[in-house]
Amino acid sequence: MSHRFSVISVAPPDSILGITEAFNADPNPAKMNLSVGVYKDQSGQTPVLKSVKAAEKKILENEVTKGYLSIDGLPAYRDDVRNLVFGDSIAADRVAVLQTPGGTGALRVAADFMRTQLPGVRVWIPNPTWANHPAIFSAAELPVETYRYLGDDRTSLDLDGMLGALREKARPGDAILLHGCCHNPTGIDPTPEDWKQIAAVVAEKNLLPLIDFAYQGFGDGIEQDALGLRTILDHVDEALVCTSFSKNFGLYSERVGAVSLVASSADECSAALSQLKCVVRTNYSNPPRHGGAIVATILADAELTELWKQELEEMRLRITNLREQFVRQMESTGKGYDFSFLLRQKGMFSYSGLSAMQVDELKSKHGIYIVGSGRINVAGMSETKMDAFCEAVASVMS
Ligand code: LMR
Numbered sequence: 001m002s003h004r005f006s007v008i009s010v011a012p013p014d015s016i017l018g019i020t021e022a023f024n025a026d027p028n029p030a031k032m033n034l035s036v037g038v039y040k041d042q043s044g045q046t047p048v049l050k051s052v053k054a055a056e057k058k059i060l061e062n063e064v065t066k067g068y069l070s071i072d073g074l075p076a077y078r079d080d081v082r083n084l085v086f087g088d089s090i091a092a093d094r095v096a097v098l099q100t101p102g103g104t105g106a107l108r109v110a111a112d113f114m115r116t117q118l119p120g121v122r123v124w125i126p127n128p129t130w131a132n133h134p135a136i137f138s139a140a141e142l143p144v145e146t147y148r149y150l151g152d153d154r155t156s157l158d159l160d161g162m163l164g165a166l167r168e169k170a171r172p173g174d175a176i177l178l179h180g181c182c183h184n185p186t187g188i189d190p191t192p193e194d195w196k197q198i199a200a201v202v203a204e205k206n207l208l209p210l211i212d213f214a215y216q217g218f219g220d221g222i223e224q225d226a227l228g229l230r231t232i233l234d235h236v237d238e239a240l241v242c243t244s245f246s247k248n249f250g251l252y253s254e255r256v257g258a259v260s261l262v263a264s265s266a267d268e269c270s271a272a273l274s275q276l277k278c279v280v281r282t283n284y285s286n287p288p289r290h291g292g293a294i295v296a297t298i299l300a301d302a303e304l305t306e307l308w309k310q311e312l313e314e315m316r317l318r319i320t321n322l323r324e325q326f327v328r329q330m331e332s333t334g335k336g337y338d339f340s341f342l343l344r345q346k347g348m349f350s351y352s353g354l355s356a357m358q359v360d361e362l363k364s365k366h367g368i369y370i371v372g373s374g375r376i377n378v379a380g381m382s383e384t385k386m387d388a389f390c391e392a393v394a395s396v397m398s
Pocket of ligand 1: 038130132
């Protein structure tokens with residue numbers, strides 16, 4: 001009997017999550033995983049936030065059903081997403097929000113919606129970007145184009161290069177993927193002034209902004225991090241926004257996200273929502289309840305909201321401290337290792353400038369795992385392992 005699966009070839013490991021698989025298999029007791037974007041506290045744990053624990057307790061006490069949610073998810077959660085992302089900058093009837101399984105789920109729903117409802121659309125993604133972006137759009141059979149993002153120094157945004165490429169090559173109706181804040185993998189964000197220029201080109205070329213907003217609260221603060229997105233929406237009246245609460249609520253494994261569609265009128269918004277619901281129904285039917293219920297429970301309670309904001313602020317500040325500590329310690333070797341550009345980067349990641357060979361050597365000689373592009377998850381560093389980490393980085397650079 002012939003085996004049909006015998007012809008299937010082995011896919012390469014995922015360029016981010018595959019590293020954790022290799023890390024888990026490594027017997028080295030001194031190993032460090034600074035690859036996947038997950039926050040770890042001083043003890044190396046990815047903690048459950050106190051606000052989340054308290055909300056879960058309330059949910060457990062009060063939950064009366066495990067019945068299906070509607071296709072677009074919990075109403076209170078959807079209102080929360082709308083408030084966090086848009087504030088009161090857009091009339092509620094122009095925004096459709098659907099709860100999704102994580103930010104990745106949101107991106108895939110957005111991608112399938114664009115392919116089915118916006119014929120001919122191409123998606124412009126920055127170079128570099130999160131490795132899963134091109135994979136998601138290709139899986140949805142959308143044509144992908146790249147625009148320049150990083151300058152030749154690899155430490156700054158090449159705004160002129162980016163806008164020049166879009167002006168020259170993007171077609172009206174194309175979508176442009178923008179990272180709302182804490183650009184992944186570089187941590188290099190546009191300034192408020194840059195956002196105005198980006199928004200002007202998006203409007204001039206009639207592009208559809210598709211904003212990946214996975215790190216709200218990790219850059220400069222919850223409200224501050226929404227500035228870029230809101231600047232874009234001052235210039236255009238249509239957009240798609242993909243939110244994730246994996247990082248800012250620490251709800252990674254609960255898969256809590258949302259896709260929000262902004263339309264120019266309430267009627268257009270309702271029609272688009274009906275199509276988004278078809279995408280969801282034929283994919284995962286309706287979202288899981290628990291993660292969304294946690295977010296909604298926290299944000300419905302003033303004390304829990306305050307606690308969550310404090311916990312998020314603590315994570316943000318600790319990442320900033322770790323970044324500073326790394327830069328200072330590398331400088332103090334006296335060997336001319338200048339990583340001060342890291343201090344201008346925002347969010348969980350640092351784009352270190354380490355080459356693929358140096359990344360390999362970190363792994364093979366020191367058991368330190370980072371992403372092939374040289375991206376380091378600063379949020380995974382620890383004060384106690386900083387010496388060992390800096391020594392390893394110095395050794396692969398010498
Ligand atoms: C990352 O970039 O490490 C995170 O967004 C996690 C992931 O799914 O890749």
